[in-house]
Amino acid sequence: MHATERSRSAVVEDLRAALGAEQVVDDADRLARLAADRSGTVQGAATALVLPRSTAEVQEIVRIADRHAAPIVAQGARTSLAGAASAVAGAILVDFGGMNRILRIDPLERLAVVEPGVLVSELAAAAERAGLFYAPDPVSAEWATIGGTIATNAGGMRCIKYGVTRDSVRSLEVVLADGSVVRTRRDTIKSVTGLDLTSLVVGSEGTLGLVTEATVTLRSAPGPSRGVSALFPRIDDALEAAAAVATEAAPPAVLEMLDDVALTAIRAHDPTIEAPASARAWLLAVTDARVGAEEELDAFERIFSEHRALRVDRADDPQRLDRLFATRRALNPALDAYTGGALHGDIAVPRGRLGAFAARAADISRSFGVIVSVGGHVGDGNLHPVVAYDPDDAEQARLAREAQRALLSAAQELGGTVSGEHGVGTEKLHALDGELSPRVRELQLAVKRAFDPKGILNPGRKL
Numbered sequence: 001m002h003a004t005e006r007s008r009s010a011v012v013e014d015l016r017a018a019l020g021a022e023q024v025v026d027d028a029d030r031l032a033r034l035a036a037d038r039s040g041t042v043q044g045a046a047t048a049l050v051l052p053r054s055t056a057e058v059q060e061i062v063r064i065a066d067r068h069a070a071p072i073v074a075q076g077a078r079t080s081l082a083g084a085a086s087a088v089a090g091a092i093l094v095d096f097g098g099m100n101r102i103l104r105i106d107p108l109e110r111l112a113v114v115e116p117g118v119l120v121s122e123l124a125a126a127a128e129r130a131g132l133f134y135a136p137d138p139v140s141a142e143w144a145t146i147g148g149t150i151a152t153n154a155g156g157m158r159c160i161k162y163g164v165t166r167d168s169v170r171s172l173e174v175v176l177a178d179g180s181v182v183r184t185r186r187d188t189i190k191s192v193t194g195l196d197l198t199s200l201v202v203g204s205e206g207t208l209g210l211v212t213e214a215t216v217t218l219r220s221a222p223g224p225s226r227g228v229s230a231l232f233p234r235i236d237d238a239l240e241a242a243a244a245v246a247t248e249a250a251p252p253a254v255l256e257m258l259d260d261v262a263l264t265a266i267r268a269h270d271p272t273i274e275a276p277a278s279a280r281a282w283l284l285a286v287t288d289a290r291v292g293a294e295e296e297l298d299a300f301e302r303i304f305s306e307h308r309a310l311r312v313d314r315a316d317d318p319q320r321l322d323r324l325f326a327t328r329r330a331l332n333p334a335l336d337a338y339t340g341g342a343l344h345g346d347i348a349v350p351r352g353r354l355g356a357f358a359a360r361a362a363d364i365s366r367s368f369g370v371i372v373s374v375g376g377h378v379g380d381g382n383l384h385p386v387v388a389y390d391p392d393d394a395e396q397a398r399l400a401r402e403a404q405r406a407l408l409s410a411a412q413e414l415g416g417t418v419s420g421e422h423g424v425g426t427e428k429l430h431a432l433d434g435e436l437s438p439r440v441r442e443l444q445l446a447v448k449r450a451f452d453p454k455g456i457l458n459p460g461r462k463l
């Protein structure tokens with residue numbers, strides 16, 4: 001037996017002894033099926049996949065990995081678009097799907113204590129049953145886990161009002177790289193004692209520790225959602241209207257945009273979804289205010305009209321609003337289907353630079369000869385530029401990749417970032433130097449070494 005194979009089977013033997021055979025998968029075909037996240041990229045064959053049921057079992061797994069210097073990759077639902085949850089060579093994949101209990105919902109403290117494998121949609125539903133509200137709402141909420149969304153600091157459509165996942169995380173139980181377990185802070189609403197390790201672990205993509213329990217903030221239930229959509233003759237009109245909503249009106253719960261490329265792709269993809277043909281841009285502003293919603297809707301309508309909207313449409317009832325959300329949610333599937341291949345981005349720029357980014361995207365589309373769509377969370381300055389291409393045309397696929405890199409550089413040159421919500425994973429490592437100074441990168445690597453001196457936690461990702 002080859003030395004690598006010997007050490008792999010020693011890892012599997014130790015895992016089986018610690019957890020029992022039924023919680024350890026080492027069948028090569030099954031492992032291959034579980035190796036990739038939604039980025040589709042994999043960095044090597046895993047040694048095993050383990051299914052822990054408790055923090056103590058996670059500690060055992062990490063101690064074994066530490067002893068064998070085996071890499072560990074945590075997996076929630078593998079919906080990462082950044083290659084952050086895919087296998088690396090020799091990895092122990094830790095699937096948190098079995099740690100999926102909601103342990104406590106506390107209306108007085110406004111919190112929930114949950115295991116990492118709970119789905120975002122399950123926690124949101126449980127909070128709602130208790131008359132409360134879990135704000136983070138990634139489009140992947142039906143599949144994504146609390147652990148995965150914490151580890152990526154996921155965003156969504158409601159961030160303009162409620163912030164990103166980090167803004168709803170109070171404290172974490174984390175298993176560190178040596179197998180010890182820590183609680184990052186007390187669960188009080190306020191705490192400024194010590195450094196804020198919770199914030200450091202949130203968004204760390206499994207590189208600093210494994211989250212085995214999370215205390216998250218629940219809010220008062222919002223009012224019913226109602227919205228206003230509008231069509232604009234130019235993308236700049238829509239962006240100026242969005243800026244006016246962000247500065248003049250009370251913060252909307254949602255402020256989203258689609259461009260004409262997205263609207264065309266949506267019409268082609270599903271004619272039952274509303275995507276008007278007559279405009280260059282579409283905006284949706286939503287309020288969930290319990291008091292003053294009518295005034296907010298009036299303000300959205302007024303601002304849209306003042307910015308040359310071709311048509312303004314008020315969605316007072318839930319069915320009408322659902323139809324507008326269906327239009328927005330069709331963005332990614334429609335562009336995936338448009339030409340058969342699509343590269344998705346998640347850049348963010350200062351809101352005042354959105355117009356400049358849209359202009360750069362149009363230039364990039366022309367100079368590379370590829371289709372580029374810019375739409376997304378304009379309220380946060382966070383766009384999802386998508387490069388659509390024909391995957392059977394190798395030259396077009398190459399140009400699409402180059403165009404995507406140019407879009408990332410454009411965001412950085414405009415004072416923005418290559419990732420507003422999906423994370424770095426392996427997919428955006430090449431872009432880190434474009435926005436983090438050498439000193440900042442050094443500091444981040446020093447933090448990584450302090451947490452994980454042997455570099456076993458999700459190596460080659462994030463940093």
Ligand SMILES: Cc1cc2nc3c(=O)[nH]c(=O)nc-3n(C[C@H](O)[C@H](O)[C@H](O)COP(=O)(O)OP(=O)(O)OC[C@H]3O[C@@H](n4cnc5c(N)ncnc54)[C@H](O)[C@@H]3O)c2cc1C
Nearest residue numbers: 076077078079080084139140145147148149151155206211
């Ligand atoms: C259709 C679709 C829509 C999407 N919409 C959004 C969106 O609106 N907003 C957004 O931000 N993202 C979105 N995403 C991306 C993705 O859903 C998020 O990144 C999500 O947070 C990943 O959750 P997950 O449970 O699938 O985690 P995974 O993909 O399994 O893992 C993501 C990262 O978290 C780490 N991790 C997982 N569990 C733990 C744990 N317990 N402890 C430590 N590290 C852990 C993994 O190692 C990896 O680095 C979307 C993806 C798809 C496919």
